[in-house]
Amino acid sequence: MAKILCVLYPDPVTGYPETYPRDDLPKMDRYPDGQTLPTPKGLDFQPGAMLGSVSGELGLRKYLEGLGHTLVVISDKEGPDSAFERELVDADIVISQPFWPAYLTAERIAKAPKLKLAITAGIGSDHVDLKAAIEHGVTVAEVTYSNSISVAEHVVMMILGLVRNYLPSYQWVVNKNLWDTTGGQGWNIADCISRAYDLEGMEVGTVAAGRIGLAVLRRLQPFDVQLHYTDKHRLPEAVERELNLTFHPDVESMIRVCDVVTINCPLHPETEHLFDDNLLGKMKRGAYLINTARGKICDRDAVARALESGQLAGYAGDVWFPQPAPKDHPWRTMPHHGMTPHVSGTTLSAQTRYAAGTREILECWFEGRPIREEYLIVDGGKLAGTGAHSYTA
Incomplete structure (x- = not known):
């Protein structure tokens, strides 16, 4: 037995x-x-x-x-x-x-x-x-x-949450400490929209277009965005035409043109710490990065530095290393993040x-x-x- x-x-x-x-x-x-x-x-x-x-x-x-x-x-x-x-x-x-x-x-x-x-x-x-x-x-x-579709839905939620500045706006509803700054009204539209944009028209790319990455692309197409992807296995031509996808031979060429990048690749030696200071520095200033793949695909401290400097406008994900993350993990306290515990799937x-x-x-x-x-x-x-x-x- x-x-x-x-x-x-x-x-x-x-x-x-x-x-x-x-x-x-x-x-x-x-x-x-x-x-x-x-x-x-x-x-x-x-x-x-x-x-x-x-x-x-x-x-x-x-x-x-x-x-x-x-x-x-x-x-x-x-x-x-x-x-x-x-x-x-x-x-x-x-x-x-x-x-x-x-x-x-x-x-x-x-x-x-x-x-x-x-x-x-x-x-x-x-x-x-x-x-x-x-x-x-x-x-x-x-x-x-x-749980591939579960994760893909979470990615779309996080993209919208960052781009539309949802979480700070929600805090104006529930955080009583903020209410006191407006004479008790608990209402300040200017603060809510000072970092809010439309997703429409943005360039959005996925690192890997397997089950999760492709599901993300399909769910984002109705938002009238320009879609990009990179993967070691290129998608069928019919799928590229259907979604009007632009294929990139490597990650670097894709992230240079994208306003939003979502990571949907496995963690292995080739992808560990892929998003380091060097690669993050090649992204468009003010881009958003979403990572529901694995925490170690991103360099922990490099992400925090990119948010603090403004190179990244936002980072969201639900994957950390290690898991559960220690209380002093910098992703808990870095600015402009939308992190969750590993719950997407x-x-x-x-x-x-x-x-x-x-x-x-x-x-x-x-x-x-x-x-x-x-x-x-x-x-x-x-x-x-x-x-x-x-x-x-």
Whole structure:
């Protein structure tokens, strides 16, 4: 029998929800590219429930314990004395999330001789040392596409939030300290619009145009913006014509002409700290940068400096390094930001999909059936499936 170690984020500080704002979710069978949603043989949860926190357990306990396996669910994942370090040594399977990543470093993988499968409940498996997984014969899988549209919607929200100066304007409604500066009115239009612009007519580009990047482009087209992209895999000509896209052979040529840049590429050695002082300095002064990919794609201090100098007009994202971010992380206090915790891909809608996908992967694993190609990142000692497309060995 197997031991499954599942690392999830803590429950709400107000307690695990007893009710939810909505009673159901829209019915969906396929993603925009035709890929079917997860198709497990069974589910032991109500769609729309909170599954990504400790009490939610991804809806897996009844299924796994019914097969005689052991499920251990924790949130304590940092440091040598963490529950993750203690439980990992005899785990057969580790399940983690991009939003609360349990970093499977080479050192940790070496300490877990029984480990054979690492599942990302969501998309993005860079919290796993893929080189070490290849060397140790660990299969790595993720629930590809399960929360791609969730993230794309978050990107559009953040672009509009920055360009329209939404967050500072909202503060004029709720921040009583601001009210006192206007004789108690709590209302100053000039302050609200001093950094507000229209998105219409702007040049908007995405670094990578995979599932998330392309979804962002499709959602922005109706705003009458000029769309740009760069990717190592060029989109079909028909898609470029449909969206009136301008392709750029590299990041630098694209960011020079864009008013808004959104990062939607995986984190790997080629993209780590890609947006440093040098690259940020080549962007248009007053550009906006959105990063819902991975925190380490941007140089932490370079971003703060660019905002302080005015080179960037705004930065928003929901990815940090490490996660959760320490209290003194400069992105918490730098000017003109719209940061959130890593929440873009873990809406209640997305949780239903990635929990179902995790169940599907486990069913395949225990029944000796092949895991979907699109879910595979590492298999058989090499990059496989989506991993072979998205990462470099």
